[in-house]
Amino acid sequence: MIKLLKYFKFMDWLASLFVVGIIVFQVWLEMELIEYMGSIISLIQMHAQGMPLTALDLWNVGWKMILIAFGICASVVVVNFLASKIAARFSKKLRTEVFKKVNSFSMEEMNKFSTASLITRSTNDIKQVEQTVFMTLRMAITAPVMACFAISKIIGSSVELSWTTGVALLIMLFLVLFLFFVAVPKFSQIQKKTDRINNVTRENLTGIRVVRAYNAEKEQEEKFEEVNKDLTKTNLFVNRVMALMWPGLELIMNGLTIAIYWVGAYLINVGTLEYYTMVTFTQYAMHVLMSFMFISMLFVFIPRGVVSGRRTNEVLSTKSKIHDGRGVKPQTVGEVEFKDVSFKYPDAQEYVLKDISFKVNKGETIAFIGSTGSGKSTLINLIPRFFDATEGEILVDGEDVKNYKLEDLNNKLGYVPQKGYLFSGTIKSNLLYGNENASDEDIEMALKVSQSDFVKKLEDGVDYEIAQGGTNVSGGQRQRLSIARAIIKKPEIYIFDDSFSALDYKTDKNLRKALKTYTKDATKIIVAQRIGTIIDADKIVVLDEGKMVGYGTHEELLKNCEVYKEIALSQLSKEEL
């Protein structure tokens, strides 16, 4: 949390300092208000003992009190203004920084945090930090200042009565500590149990067909009942413990008032206390209790903010392992070469890829096939430097990818991921994502090549609105649009990461045919599951457990590669081969 404070700018520090000053002033005013009220009571008391008293005397005190009340109000408004401003600016700054940071991450950092966690860190956690900053500026400063002022006031009024307040304070702290240690640990349990409720329900929903097919509704309900009972029990316990809080606090405050009057009566008899002092004392004492109450509430509230702050800081202090290279001007076009490339994930024992070497030239198509977990996707992820190879080098146009400026490298590549991901906006804005200056002809061509005829059938055509996550077009359509998006970029090298599997065979075939003619100068790197997709590639690399077990054309591999033959046979019948 503290580390995040470096995003506080000079102005913010200045404003915070100002806030502290105003709060001290405000608390002082509040104490004065009680003091003046005491002086009115004292005037009456002296009047009762024989001093003359006029309405004017009272008004003389009264208008000062009104001025003070106004001063308090103005101070709080100013504090509130500054605190809101500082908190909002701070969280804006944090959001910008976190977003920028995450965008700079490579896959390694993305995987380390997981996307879902990064989203929470960028949204909920920052909001929590903002709230904490705001509360700190308002409560965390006011409460201790108030405590100091009020304590000095009560001790100044009567030492004997201060002892009673001290006892009440101790009892209150004891109560708060009790609640803190008994109930607070249960809060995280409640969260866990709620998660379990969620899990069982999610399970029931996602498996609803299975549940019904197996007539297992009762089983699910019993399972739910069990977690439900468990959660309810913990909830009940916490609620019953927490129900102690308000009656307890009220008891302590009322008890203290009674004690002050009771002890006060003795002190007045002895002559060491005045009636009006006793009245103001009661109010100061309440302020002491209240301020300690607030302070203990902060102990519940601030740790939550600190956790969020730490989570945010974890993102901000992580540095991407992949940096721009020095920048190169390659002489050739459309070449990709792997030289003895091996790769393993950081901290992992086993290599995902081992000793991969191949070369593909301008206009050629190279395909990668293998079972799940054979490392095909990992292999092509090394080209756009989502990860860096552990050993060996990867050359694009004769230069090591690590030497490129990332922007230059990316400009050469047209990447189509496994899952077609679209951005909210229109079809057009999605297509122009990598090349804002593309002409309408370019768009038309790309749609044609990617077999996206469905766009024409849409009422709005390319201006069709895409919902967040692209949920309002089908998976196959998303995939075709994301292929079109890469085509519009007119890259030297295409990378298709299993991009054809969401398409049916027919579309797959037509698309490859169109790609062949339209992008004949571009190099194509294809990862595939289906033999049909890669059957006419210039080179096929067969991967098995991260090693190259075959390299050649379809016909060659059928003859000399067992793994390839096995895959082919599982998909096609003998006569078809």
Added chain:
Amino acid sequence: MAKTEKTPKIKQRGPMGHGMNTGEKAKDFKKSMKMLIKSLRPNYVSIIFSLLFAIIGTVLALALPNVTKIVSEEIFSAISQNVSVNLQKVMTVSLWLVCMTLISALFSYFQGFILSGVTAKVTKRLRTQITQKINVLPLKYFDSQSYGDILSRVTNDVDTIGQTLNQSLSNIVTCVTMLLGALIMMFVNSWQLTLITLCAMPVSLILVSLIVKFSQKYFVKQQNSLGEINGIIEENYYAHNIVKTFNAEEKAQNDFEKVNKNLCHSAFMSQFLSGTMYPIMNFISNLVYVLICVVGGIMSIKNPLFAVTIVAFIQYMRTFNQQIGQVAQISGTLQSAAAASERVFEFLNEQEQEKEDQKTKVQLGSVKGLVEFKNVSFGYEKDKAIIHNFSAKILPGQKVAIVGPTGAGKTTLVNLLMRFYEIDGGEILIDGVNIKDMTRENVRALFGMVLQDTWIFDGTIRENIAYGTPNKTNKEIEDACCFAHIDHFIRSLPNGYDMMLDETANISQGQRQLLTIARAMVNNAPMLILDEATSSVDTRTEIMIQKAMDKLTEGRTSFVIAHRLSTIKNADQILVMKNGNIVEQGNHDELLKQNGFYAELYNSQFAE
């Protein structure tokens, strides 16, 4: 992005979805509240008791300042007359006070204790009802609803209702009692000072409503900006690779900054405006305080003993003003409670599947597996029939392959056979009995089902395999696993058959598939529904799955959503689907001869 794909994505609502609930309002406040109150009926007695306790506790607490006044009066008059305070009297009254405050606290706690119990019962009941409801809703309902939405009803909405019951219910009663009580006590003490207090009320109410009106606008703006910024964040993080390879970091940052700026402004404004409410209310309360001191002082000129009344009065005045502030808060919680209960009861009142208590049961052992479709028509939406007048007769033991391009609606037939959906016209007969005349439970027991979407739930492997048929012996389970070629794998796992499985369990998609095959095997139903996997399974496992599936279908009437050529060729009947409809039917050779859609499909898929 291997790791990210696993992250559960809640539909419609983003990760912040739950936080955004706060501003929600019920469409029909009265109706929702009525339903909530009605659902509390079994707990009325406890609730009435707890409210009674709340009133007693509050009344006692309210009496305190005025009893304390007796002590003050004693002290004050003693000072004025320069005599000693009667300590005996002070002690007696103080002891009374101690008793009162103790009893008041005790009653308040009883109230909280009872109400916590009620809350626990009610929330538990609601959750159970929702789960039971999930299991009796027609599957159709789930087509239009996202899981995230139903999930948030089970947890967030029920929690909101629970919190409201726990706090607001007693708060309302305490608040009303306090307001009335404090008002009465103020009048008892001094009607003049009471009038001053009451005069200030409309002023503060007007100011507060003005502030609320202004800040509400910014709260809405803030919610919108938050939603927008979450959208951008999710989108960019999930599509991280694309942002990078398309060099779009800067563009993304610019889009983000625009919304971020708006968010910053609206967050500031809403925070500031709503934060202004407190000092202004407090200012007015302080003004009244000053006026009471001064006017009370003036009144004391004639009667100095009035000074003690001022002190007591100030306490009542503070209580009164505090409760006015409470009213705004309570109405806020009631609003969100109404919204929550509206969502919960809306769900609980959804149309259920028709009850079928009086339907006949078919004896399982005697089923031969003759399935007939007679002029079946069906559509997912009314008036939009996708299957028209479909008829087919499948003899016992035959294998039916359902083929068609992606999205052709191949699962529709499964949905109809299993009565997940009801057909609109015609009939489906099993061994001559219309499936509408059997109970759904009965129909479903006739089929074993293996879907591509393998479903593993939290529990041991053994429980997962014996799912729906809990009284199977270990031998039967293990035999089924041998049969499904998964026994060896299971035994290689830590704890073997007793290993706990969950979402994150490290077993591959292919192994999951084998587990579900074993599950169908144990279930040993007379007929089968299979969905062949398309991809994401490595070759060797794929072959094992095929073998297991082939064994499973032996001698059973089976419906296979087929992707594999050998399955299709060996099928006794092929149903070819296109755009939801069955366009051709027959066996492989017949269909090829027809040279229609099947032939086209076959040529493009399997012949290069």
